[in-house]
Amino acid sequence: MRKHGIEEGRGAFVEGAWYIIADAACVGKRPVAVERFGTRLVLFRDERGALVAARARCPHRGADLGLGRVVDGAIECPYHGFRFASDGRCVAIPCEGRGASARGAGDALALTRYEAREHRGFVWLFWGERPAELPPVPWFDGLPPDERHAHTASVDWDVPFARAMEGMLDFHHLPFAHRPWFPGVGAMLDPCEVRVEGDVIRAEAVLRHDDGEPWDGRRGWRFEMEVRFPGVLRLSFGKRVVGMAGCAPIDAERTAIVGRYYVPIPVIGRLLAWLGVRAEFWLIQPGDERMLASSEPRDADLDACRFVRADEGILAWHKMRRARLKAQRVGEPRRLPVEAG
Numbered sequence: 001m002r003k004h005g006i007e008e009g010r011g012a013f014v015e016g017a018w019y020i021i022a023d024a025a026c027v028g029k030r031p032v033a034v035e036r037f038g039t040r041l042v043l044f045r046d047e048r049g050a051l052v053a054a055r056a057r058c059p060h061r062g063a064d065l066g067l068g069r070v071v072d073g074a075i076e077c078p079y080h081g082f083r084f085a086s087d088g089r090c091v092a093i094p095c096e097g098r099g100a101s102a103r104g105a106g107d108a109l110a111l112t113r114y115e116a117r118e119h120r121g122f123v124w125l126f127w128g129e130r131p132a133e134l135p136p137v138p139w140f141d142g143l144p145p146d147e148r149h150a151h152t153a154s155v156d157w158d159v160p161f162a163r164a165m166e167g168m169l170d171f172h173h174l175p176f177a178h179r180p181w182f183p184g185v186g187a188m189l190d191p192c193e194v195r196v197e198g199d200v201i202r203a204e205a206v207l208r209h210d211d212g213e214p215w216d217g218r219r220g221w222r223f224e225m226e227v228r229f230p231g232v233l234r235l236s237f238g239k240r241v242v243g244m245a246g247c248a249p250i251d252a253e254r255t256a257i258v259g260r261y262y263v264p265i266p267v268i269g270r271l272l273a274w275l276g277v278r279a280e281f282w283l284i285q286p287g288d289e290r291m292l293a294s295s296e297p298r299d300a301d302l303d304a305c306r307f308v309r310a311d312e313g314i315l316a317w318h319k320m321r322r323a324r325l326k327a328q329r330v331g332e333p334r335r336l337p338v339e340a341g
Helices: 161-168 269-293 308-330
Strands: 016-025 033-035 039-043 051-055 070-071 074-078 091-092 112-114 116-119 122-127 150-157 188-197 200-208 222-229 232-237 240-249 254-260
Touching: 016 033, 016 150, 016 161, 016 240, 016 254, 051 116, 051 122, 051 150, 074 091, 112 122, 150 222, 150 269, 161 254, 161 269, 161 308, 188 308, 200 308, 222 308, 254 269
Parallel strands: none
Antiparallel strands: 016 122, 033 039, 039 051, 051 112, 070 074, 116 122, 150 254, 188 200, 200 222, 222 232, 232 240, 240 254
16 A cells, blocks of 8 residues: 555545436436446436435345336336335335235335435435435535526546546646647646635636736636535636536446536527537547546556646645545444435
């Protein structure tokens, strides 16, 4: 183990936090299966339309509930028709006849559920043991009050979570990794200010040409970023466009990203947001994924890199991650699911 590196290694997921794991609009009348934190989950809606998240493995024989259907707010296994209510209880065992679930199925056939919320069009999952009082779902001040002028999309990266977050916090790759799409952008990151407030990282920076003069407050491309540790962030560029992203581990090697653009302009804002997201996911992010996937070592390792001032936000994030994982190792809450029953 390295003295100062990310000695926790791949697969060490930060617990006790909310993650964005999906676009809520994708969860409709049919269940949706996703893999997060190395676990296959099923998302569905109960009879009231409320979101439910559970382990996708049927307790009976292990079939994938994501291949099933929702009947009267209960999810039905596609293999033998066992049904499970939103609280995890088994409410139907067709092969045993009516009322079978009331004759002792109990906890043995209960779904493993997870704390999940639907908020502002995202599916949020609390990963870790449920505390006596759940922390609020994180959000950002200054965002539009609704999603009328917004568009959301999702993508999976073949990149470990820590590496993906390094990419999200990186400003100064833009003039090089994305040169075809941002011609003429200066490479000098000045000024650059990073502030850490609890589990929030705030960064303000300007990319400009190095003309030997102090920044005059006007020249260059200005960015503002706010990260709610571990994987939710807001990015502002220019006066009109705000981006938001939620990152969550699929497993030790891959990361799921749900991104959104807000363009609060009457009439055409939603169209512009759609165009912005499409450009981001088709043109920009493939380059980011390629750079991160090709970096050595594959997972983040602070000792293997030589950081510069422009990487201050990345180092702040790694410091938070290292402290949280260390706390988990010495006995802080680690049990993950909320057991039904």
